[in-house]
Amino acid sequence: MDFHQDPAIEEFRNMVRCVIAEELPAEMAERQKAHGGTNSVVADTLAWTGKMNARGWSVPHWPVEHGGTGWSAMQNYVFMAECSSAFAPEVCWGATHMCGPVIYTFGSEELKERFLPDFREGKYYICQGFSEPSNGSDLARLRTRAERKGDKYVVNGQKIWTSCAHESEWGFFLVRTNPDVKPQAGISFLMIKMDTPGVTVRQIPMINGDAELCEVFLDNVEVPAENLIGEEGMGWTYAKFLLDHERTTSSFIFQNKREFARAQRLALRETIDGTPIAHTAQFQQRMARIEAELTALEWSVLRELANEDFKYDRTAAASTLKVAGSQLQQTISELQMDILGSKATRFYPYPQKDREDAGPLWPDDLGGRTAQALIARASTIYGGTLQVQKGIIAKLAFGL
């Protein structure tokens, strides 16, 4: 074992930090800071992607021939860490981390040319249409039907929880092309333009006043057959590839670190009988334990990045990061709520970009905190629920 970090990494970090400082407009960072969630204002996401693309850095983790930088896994990690701590907007994960990799791995040359440059440039937002009302955890039985008619697919069905569908130009969808085989074998991966006739989007009002998740209704939607990615019936395989592709991101390590740092700042400001909360025994103990968990999570991520030989199935390691990271998101947001006490109960209109000024009595770093804490309840639900992740670990690590 050698726990030394390559010194060149620190030079790389400094270089990246300087570039971000140069490129990131202050008001964009301010918006992201107030928001602080796992996604950003869509316009910021796209503008930031465009700026990074001008440097050749919008999809650093992609293969070089598709516009990647050729950085090592550790360099990519450092880059994302720096973006996050500088409050750069999130990228459009659907494009850069999900659909993009599926297209460059399985898509035709035509599809690559059509989509990959747009994804790199941040030309538009795209959404992920997998889940359905009756099929969330049990995704394989999805029912949205795509029937081949000549050079088109005719799509009928309904998707739900499609994040940002109302702001997306395209969506990547899992659809059933063959109902007569076992569920996993009849699924295909289809690109659908969101303004196609027959596509209707309804925003779902959420627990925190936000409405970024949507229902997507597909009513006789005609999709050109060339929008099929890869082969018909291979959609499930591609979806699994996509979900496995980015093992470490489900840890939300950057967000966890950033929000813990925010909790530390809030704890220095909020006082009890004149003493900053951060200096009271109760909170010191609690914050120390959370910091220990956060540090463990970061080292779990580093082990994954360094490709440690692992005795168990690697997917069990990815699920471990998700189990620990998703719960840590909740623990840290609960900590923030407890630091703020009764101040956390005030409703702030969402999204923060439109938020009214609460006046001088209310610290301006408050807006968005409770909204994020409320939606953090979803971190153990999306991307495979906590129970499903634990089931995966039991099965893949131990054959249970």
Added chain:
Amino acid sequence: MDFNRSDLQRMLHDSAERFVNEHYSLEHRRSLRAVQDGLDTAGWETFAELGWLAILVPEELGGLSGCMADVSTLAEVLGSRCVTDPFISSGVIAPTILSGASTSQEDLLGEIVGGTARVALAHDEPNERYAYSQPRATMLAASGDGYTLSGQKMMVLDAPSATHVIVTATGPSGAALVLIPMDAAGITTDAYALYDGSRAADIHFDGTSVAAEAVLADGDAASALLSLALDRARVTALAQAVGSMEAELDICSAYLKEREQFGQPIGKFQSLQHIMAEMFVETHQARSILYYALSRLDGGYSPDECAKAVSLAALRVSQAAQLVSRQAIQLHGGYGVTDEYEVSHHYRRQFILEKTLGDMDYFTRRLSSL
């Protein structure tokens, strides 16, 4: 001991349940967000008609001379539908303080009981998580025959729909409780909503004039009255939380039977059965400690013994409410975090109940100071 409801309490419970279930649908509650001061006028009239606002008012002042167990019976039902109407302020805090005031407040109590007056309590001040041990910075100064009131209050619950506000202040003889009509001159309010749809306001008093008889209590009497009112308010909030948790048990157990994944009801998964069982245990423990607190408040115990009981109950109920409200969402998957399912409303309501009148850290400190 008899833990069953008395006949009167059963009647109170049943009529409350009938009205609340019929009136406070999810859609109706969501529509109240658009109401300026958040008050459900029709609902509040019924609160008065059914005598709910008279429970804690002594008979000689036109009330029912009820006890906290009665209040709890009603509050549990309110909690089961996340009712945010200002019952704690006008049905618990105000009757407690006004009926113990050194000047007669019979008229105002009559209006409260009749549903035409609503009274909020302005206690918290800027730069504090909760009102810990500091004296209030809001000052009551002698002036002519009366006084003037100056200072800033924060997060005055239910103030936007209130007709009056009781203000805690530091006066010539120490602590003071002062009654001010909301339309008095020299008051500026900034109103807002909380995450469960209930309303609050920050109120600034700028030399507001106060008649001598508007000083409800001062010195130790004011502190004692305030403690009693707050402890009653806290227990009422705990009862609402218990009602909310019990409603969640029904909602979630029904959902586990109805929702299918992998070709079977999700209630067949043992991991979810265990979550449900744990929610049940927590809720059970919460109701038990609620009864302990009620026994102290209704049993003529000393203020310190009551404070201890209320603090212990708050700690245990909060712990239960956190687990139950979080798991209720988890069991619902994506539906749980939408505004369109009951469990997200229970989550927000319990969050507000847990954090408005002191939180777990507050009660831990209070216990160690007793």
